[in-house]
Amino acid sequence: MTRFEVLILGNSSATPMYGRHPTAQIVNFNEQLFLIDCGEGTQMQLFRYGIRSNKISHVFISHLHGDHYLGLVGLLSSQHLMGRRADLHLYGPPPLKEILDLQFKHSDTQLRYRLIFHPTRTDGVDVLFETPALKISSFPLRHRIACTGFRFDEGKRAVTLNGDEAERLAIPMSYRKLLKRGIDYVDADGQVHRAIDLTFPAPPSRSYAYCSDTVMTDEYFGAIKGVDLLYHESTFLHDMVDRAKETFHTTSLEAAQVARTVQAKKLLLGHYSARYKDLQPLLDESRTVFTETFLSEEGKWFLV
Amino acid sequence: MTRFEVLILGNSSATPMYGRHPTAQIVNFNEQLFLIDCGEGTQMQLFRYGIRSNKISHVFISHLHGDHYLGLVGLLSSQHLMGRRADLHLYGPPPLKEILDLQFKHSDTQLRYRLIFHPTRTDGVDVLFETPALKISSFPLRHRIACTGFRFDEGKRAVTLNGDEAERLAIPMSYRKLLKRGIDYVDADGQVHRAIDLTFPAPPSRSYAYCSDTVMTDEYFGAIKGVDLLYHESTFLHDMVDRAKETFHTTSLEAAQVARTVQAKKLLLGHYSARYKDLQPLLDESRTVFTETFLSEEGKWFLV
Known part of the structure; x- marks a missing residue:
């Protein structure tokens, strides 16, 4: 069976604490590596968990809050220094290009590999990558700044x-x-x-959806319908739902409601606020609504 | 006696490996904290070693290669999120301001504290900070892009x-x-x-100089003359001196020659290339010329 797994590299929200790192994930689909978000320290996390960065072919950045992309320049620069030659496709909000260009300009860096930038859109679902085996799409989330989620759909499987x-x-x-x-x-x-x-008969095709960061709204439910594995941010416990709404985030109870509504098979929580040293209450709260909930833990692989 | 110590937060050159981190140091002078360089992951390193980031009052960035400043936006953002109110003084190459402004603009961040930017100069020694107890100056180094070192001079000590x-x-x-x-x-x-x-009688005043990154040249010897503790980059062993010159870096043997020439009391090596898993050869080589050499180790405090 084709490998289709997600590795958590960071599960922390904005302020990294307790050894937790800002958001980053690797999707391994049939030994092709896709990186979703790239918080500060991602290149060190990749090294720690034995992932060869030069095998990453596509990078997806959800939005331009620092905890989701500040590790990108370091990763791209290290790839350059380590002699990468293979193309790297980068998907993210349009200003990301300007941010990278400015930093490469002042560090006098001319990448030795092709970095191909694809701006993401927030006006609807957009197919970013498509082969017979795998399709990757972006879809708008609702956050304080422009933000998209990503969905990975396996193609038709063989009998x-x-x-x-x-x-x-x-x-x-x-x-x-x-x-x-x-x-x-x-x-x-x-x-x-x-x-x-x-x-x-061919087994059903598998799918993974990534939702971070967003306030809960039914606007994106259609885009993540019926996925096998749903990663949904759960920055707060539900007693802080007002704070969650104010900051355009989600509670663990709401994440569970989303998973149940869209009929996901499994839910993965993450993007934990620095106020929670112990994460068990987030898991417990979510399971009151959706039993197949799991905590994203750094260094752990999850099957789609 | 007034505390005057240096904490190593990162000792790696461009590509972080073996659990080593890119360059960052804390100077604690009489419980006032100064941060020198701020490579990716510095905020996590500060947390790891129990340094309260909100006690840092001044940050000094030597140059705009990523391994010396990519942790800055994350640190500044986290300070903002954690409610910092105190002013923060930032010294660095002029384009650093533009790089920060662009990222804060696209993350829609208005810092809740005052970040006061002071551009550094590379046309000579420049006094950046001065009180009766402490003077901090920058001086030009010779690297591939504009780069300065920093020197900390204790004021006249009391009898x-x-x-x-x-x-x-x-x-x-x-x-x-x-x-x-x-x-x-x-x-x-x-x-x-x-x-x-x-x-x-008053004991002699102490001094610390920080030199990273630079090729060895006598142009900066005057600026670091007679310091008690000299941090000098030593990216390579001397068998790679050609590579060192080509990339505007220094070998451990050259670092020792600098220390001996400027009559430093102690030498601290750092900015190790990713090619050296074992650092002992760098230390051994330096000690053939300058016995009072030490390896910078992450998490270790060095007395000035």
């Missing part, structure tokens, strides 16, 4: 062969691939072996 | 009282302060007790 049955009927190897493509096999005696009888 | 002798002669408390100011004491019998006989 699998009923190997035991193929073996029993002594179907030649070269025909087994054809069976998986739906082509029936006719043996030397003229007997037809139907592809549908010799294969298992 | 100390010979307490035992004062006690023996039963000199009243209120006169002891006067003795330290050089005023003789005349007792009830008219006998003169000379201040000079009842005090120890």
